[in-house]
Amino acid sequence: MAEPDPRxxxxxxxxxxxxFMVILDSQIVLLAVPSIRRDLGFAAGGAQWVLSAYLLGFGGLLxxxxxxxxxxGRRRTFLAGTSLFLVASLACGLAWTGGLLVGARVLxxxxxxxxxxxxxxxxxATFGEGPERNRAIAVWGGVGGFGGTAALLVGGPLTDLLGWRAIFFLNVPIAVPLLVLxxxxxxxxxxAARAYDPAGAVTVTLAVSAAVYGVxxxxxxGWTSPWTIGAFAVAVLAGAAFARIESRSAAPLVPLRTFRSRALTGGNAVTLAVTLAAATAVFGTSFAVSQYAQDVLGYSPLAFGFAxxxxxxxxxxxxxxxQAALGRFAVRRIAVAALAVMAAGCLVLGQVRAGGGYAxxxxxxxALLGFGLGAAGVAGSVAALAGAGDGDAGLASGINTAAFQLGGAFGVAAASTAVLxxxxxxxxxxxxxxxxxxxDVSAGIALAGALVAGVLLAAPARRTVPEPEPVRVK
Structure with a gap:
């Protein structure tokens, strides 16, 4: 047995x-959009593309x-992506027109x-499956949860103090050490595989991008507008073509056997439910939260960040x-409990009043929403990655992250529709x-997610690694 990597x-x-950097950048521009719109002269509704462009590029190619x-090669791909992210961040911060900023956000x-x-x-690949990997994924999930929610903490104050360009230049002191170390x-x-599937890549990218655009x-x-219906139609047709291509390909981009793993499918369903609730309750209503805190409670952007x-x-x-509970309880129980806590937090937030206060x-x-979000993120990631072999770790990670991004897109749409x-x-x-x-809508989504977790993560998925076949005695 190989010794663990000391690094x-x-x-x-x-x-x-x-x-942290990737998740932060998906949300940090939320509170900077009004400043970007004024400085770059976006038409009404055009500044929304600063958010959408990143989501389309990210979700579509995951x-x-x-x-x-x-x-x-995982390290090679990671370093190439980080180099490109550094260049794109500089381009965002230096953009002098709306079109350049949107293009840089796609990149x-x-x-x-x-x-x-x-x-x-x-x-x-670095941590063997078991308690140590669970601990590592818990750290990963905690940092991701912090990155998503920290966008509310730093986005407004940073824009208020240094201007909107600072939110993109913030990536430079993070990306450079990543490339060096x-x-x-x-x-x-x-x-193990060394073949690509270009037809599968094109169809799945088209399907995911169209779905993200639609929601x-x-x-x-409008949900019944020709553009929205057309986007969903393209997503369905491209998705069907992708499934057909993958079922016949000798080297599929996404082997269909991947979805036969109940742990993997259940984990990603939980992740989708988690991010639907999180995005609806936190990200999707960030503008409304900001307006409530500033217009109703009288907070400045800086005070709102600290709040x-x-x-x-x-x-x-x-x-x-x-992470601590994983050694004592099944992932299913942790996921259900975490989503229930999130629902409770949403219900409490749903009681705010125009004359209310912060405390x-x-x-x-x-507090309830944050705690539940962190716990559910860990449970979903552990469940989603438990059934993946070393050869498919990148694919399983892509599916898991794609579920996160798609959940966020649907959550933002649900929140916007509810507010309107x-x-x-x-x-x-x-x-x-x-x-x-x-x-209130997000509370219902979180409760539905708890039901999904309870069903899809139920027994008999007791093993996370294959065991040797029993010897048959004739």
Whole structure:
């Protein structure tokens, strides 16, 4: 049996820094959009593409990025993605027109699609399955949860103090050490297969990108608009073509046997449910939360950032609590309990009032939501990666990250639709009703996620590694 890599914990710290950067960048622009719109002269609704462009590039290419890591080398893919991310971040910060910024954000998303699954697959290849890998994934999940929620903590204040360009230049002091230390701390690994599947890559990229576009633009353009319906139609047709191609390919991009693993399928379903609830409750309603805190409670952007600090802190605490519980309880119980805690947090947030305060309004709900988010993220990742062999670690990581991004896209759409539906005026009270409606919807999604976790992660999935075939005596 090979000795564990003595560099593995330092390597994990490096990879977690990359994960933090990728997740942070998917949300940090939320509170900077008004400033970007004013400075670059975006037309009404055009600044939304600063968010959508990253999501389209990231979500659309994640499966291809995960398989590329298995085939071309996980360290090589990770370093290539990080280099591209650094260039794209500089281009974002230096952009002088809206078109250049949107194009740079697409490039940023593409590079993130190379970085994220390759980094997570390096984690699974570096740590043997069992308590040590669970601990590593818990750290990974905790940092990811912190990155997503920290966007609310730093995005507004950074834009307020230094301007919107600073949120992109923030990536430079993170990416440069990754490129310097990566070759020293990360071991190269890859799967056994050495063939690509270009037809599968094109169809799955088209399917995911069309689905992300449809759910991202649906609330603004209307769910029955020709563009939205057309996007979903393209997603369905491309998805069907992808399944047909994969069933006949000698070297499929996504072997269909992957989805026969109940742990893998259940884990990603849990991840999807988690991110639906998280994005609906946190990311999708960030504008509404910001407006509630500033317009109703009178907070400045800086005060709003500090007020939401409880969310990332409790997300980290929840991830470590889940890691400790994994040695004593089944993943199913942890996932169900975590999603139930998230639902409770959403229900508490759904009680805020126009004349309410922070201590008895936002704080309890944010604390419950953050803790549940951290715990559920760990449970979903452990379940999703448990059934993947070393040769498919990049693919499994890509599927897991794609589920996260798709869940986020659907959550944002659900939140936007809920806010529009429940807001019936322009005053503080009307805004608060829209805010409450979005959190009530997210509570229902979290409870549905708990049901999914309870069903898909149920026994008989007791083993996570194959055992030798029994010897038959004739």
């Amino acid at each position: 593995r914990w330092r390597a994990l710290a490096l990879l977690c820094a990359a994960n 499966l291809l990025g995960g398989r590329a890591a298995d085939l071309a 940023q998303g593409v590079s993130a699609a190379l970085m994220a699954p390759s980094a997570l697959s390096i984690v699974t 990566g070759p020293l701390l990360l071991a190269e690994s890859r799967g 991202d633009r649906g609330p603004e353009q 939401t600090a409880v969310l990332p802190v409790l997300a980290v605490a929840g991830s470590y609590a889940a 008895f309004g936002l704080l309890p709900g944010l 539906s429940w807001t019936d005026g322009t005053g503080a009270a009307a805004l608060t009703r829209g805010f409450r409606g979005a959190f």
